[in-house]
Amino acid sequence: MTGPVLQALLSHWRTHRLQVVTLLVGIALATGLWSAVQAINAEARASYARASQQLGLGQFEELRARSGFIALSRYVDLRRAGWQVAAVLDGRLYVGNRAVRVLGVDMLAYPALPALTETAPDQAPQDPAQMLTAPGRLVVAPALARLLQDRDDLPPRIPSDAIPADVILTDIGVAEVLLDRQGQISRLIVLPQQPIGRPPLDKIAPELVRHSPDRQVDTARLADSFHLNLSAFGLLAFAVGLFIVHGTVGLAFAQRRGMIRTLRAMGVPMRRLVWITLAELTAFALAGGLIGLVLGYLIAGALLPDVAVTLRGLYGAPVEGHLTLRPLWALTGIGMALAGTLGASGHALWRLSRMPLLSGPGLRAWGGNARARSMAAAAGVILILGGIASFAGTKGLIAGFGLLAAILTGAALLLPLVLSWVLSALSRRARHPVTQWVWADMQAQLPGLSLALMALLLALAANIGVGTMVSSFRLTFTGWLDQRLTSELYVTPTSQDQGAQMMEWLGPRADAVLPIRSTELPHRTGPLFLYGIVDDATYRNKWPLIASGPDVWDRVHAGRAVLINEQLARRADLWPGDSLTLSGDHDLPIAGVYSDYGNPTGQAIVSMQRLDQIAPGTPTRRIGVRIDPAQAANLSRDLQDRFELPPGAVVHLSTMKAQSLAIFDQTFVVTSALNVLTLGVAGFAILTSLLTLWTQRLPQVAPLWGLGLTRSHIAGLEVLRSVLLATLTAALALPLGLVLAWLLLNVINVRAFGWSIPMTVFPADWLRLLVLTVLAAGAAAAIPAWRLRRLPPADLLRVFASER
């Protein structure tokens, strides 16, 4: 029995080839965009894991000093007392404008270094002792080795594929010289095997604190929010794609009602029909899913290099720009295609399984009726209220995304009812019969088009929301850069001694010399970077404070208070009036909170004297130089000549700002790309809806032709109808998009990155988007309208003759 039934059911697709294409494209687009995001995330996470594993990071307990670094003598004390520990010196070295992580380890004691042991034999040093003795060796990724090939001042390089990008692995003695941090240790790795009976830590080194591996904030955890944001976008694109699937399957099922009734009348059980239909859908899901995987792989391959640059720039995350095909990723993609297709078809399948043998709604009812519209709207309201209630209860990042999803889905469900109200109102005001018909016809077409319009609403709202967020962010960021980057020149000395000489040399030549020193301290919220600053009007006048108590700068410069960045304030819930514990005996009241965009970690600022007390001997990492901008270029040249500085050691303010903005823009390349792709999917959804509705359209427009409207006139009205519906949807998407932007700026960003941004609206962007939407809707309607315009009268006459 199954064979003939299957043959009969499949014959539908033979005569409705456009539906086959639409269905496959819908599944492929949904799966493709979702899979692309997952491939990017998987690649990044694999890179983090590989780096951690290769460098033995985050696997062992660590000892850290509250003051920021551990003295070499303390290391010796611990080893002598029987503690099996390995020293690590971790720092940053600038190669041109690129920050490279230098990881200096005690090669003899370090517990696991696959990056070194897995180095190809032909690349390994002939004598392992060469690693330990001067000048030592630097193990680097081949790409970095090429970048360093002209640096004769550095030790010889050993290229290794096992080392993450932007990392230099070397012996701690070599790292000391490279980083100019003689006698300093960043942390001590506690080896798994420890002798019994060794003296307790607080007896030998009371200033050291133990950190278990799970308390160590690693790159993967820092970048989690970034990946979560990407996943949310992927899910949105997936949902928009599924609207196409839902609409197409619904129409195909409705068109086959007659056939199914006939099959049932011939004795085919409904259960059998449902199973066969399910198998048919599974086949479509597999085919569409496979196409989607190919699409996703190509999209991910195109986007990954930008994401890698972003992750390296933002978090120093070691992500490579190459994509690997992972079986789990492919399986998950197929799984999503199956789940999405069956989920999107569930309603149609359910209605089919309950279809009476002798009666039932006709084709017109496939998209739903007024009651279904009201029920969907009620579900939308419940969803929105549920999202708000759920967020009010937990207030976490996941709940924030839940709220976002609830508002978007709820608004989409409300759309048909709201559009119906608007069209009714417009219809009542219309006077000309054709105008009246246009409004009434749009209302009648709503059920068939509502899914595509929902997809368009989501895509437009996402576009407005994300666009407003990015533009607000950029505007704020640009203003913030003006406040934060105040010195005309930024100089990076090659050593501490050179820094001191430079300060002295610059003194009479500049308006102000602002040394910048920093050290890394442990904090319960993760690593905390403590900066020391000198008293200068530059800070007092320009520093971007977002919350402050009385006499902020007087108290900070007197060493009686600390400033913290917004990330730390929000994470630790510390605000002016509270106090921050920087180390055992340095408990300072918080005088103010400043914005610090683009930095994922906590930061605090104290006076230079206070920094020297907390972390004595902290080197000057960078020097800000205030000077008349017209003199900056001359001074830069003199400085480079005088101290024989490498290129990139002196950076002009404009260059620094341009670099910062370039990193910023890069961060949103992937978001913008996903945004455009989602809008494209929504445009395709409209096109497919109009094309599938085309089969039902002739009986509706033929009477008008019969009554004296030309085919061109009707075709024009068809385009106008599509454009008007898209415009109305765009008008409704605007408030939704602004709500989305507000949530992204004030809920998601705060929880994901720790900063909030004032929202700014950009009406010119909305206008551009509206024009794009109108063009997309017009283009989508152009094909059916063109077909109508060219339709021979004989085809229209068939409607009158009942030959269809």
Add this chain to the structure above:
Amino acid sequence: MLLKVDDVRKTYARTRPVLNGVSLALDTGQTLALTGESGSGKSTLLNLVGALDGFEGGEITLDGTKLSGLGDAGRAVLRRDTVSLVFQQFNLIPSLTVAGNLSFHARLAGRDDPAWTATLTQRLGLADLLERYPENLSGGQQQRVAIGRAMAMRPRLLLADEPTGNLDETASAVVLDLMLSLVAETGAALLLVTHSQDIAARLDRQARLVGGRIA
């Protein structure tokens, strides 16, 4: 003469000629029944007279206008202002209510007369159905709306293609009575295609199409 069909020929692609030199004439106030077997070309002739389709040879002159020289727009004007069509399939506008459908053609032609439309509504028994949509009407009700729509614009020529073909005997009689009385009152001409000899017998004249010609 309101309508003059002179030696008209019509062929659909790759088939033998459907109309092979048809000629007839109809003046204002006259009614003509067009009969014939299925496929004899009755509906085709009606479509040509209604400016719905083009023809290869001969000429049709409607209210002084030669149809052979008209383009798409000219034909549309003729359909809008001069003729009204009533079909077996009713062909109401599904998105408009009965009230909207009734006045639609008259408003399109710029001849909306609310008093006349109200009279038609009463005469056709549609007063209680004005706010309903076509999908909620029976076949007889839909055909009465179609006749009301056609007559509301006071056409010079009413073209009806099997207007009772989808109706039962009682409904057919009611619809035909209404149509004939309204045509007589307005002074319009009527060209009606039918299979039924009984219906044809109620009109002023009959013409039978056989093999694409008037027999």
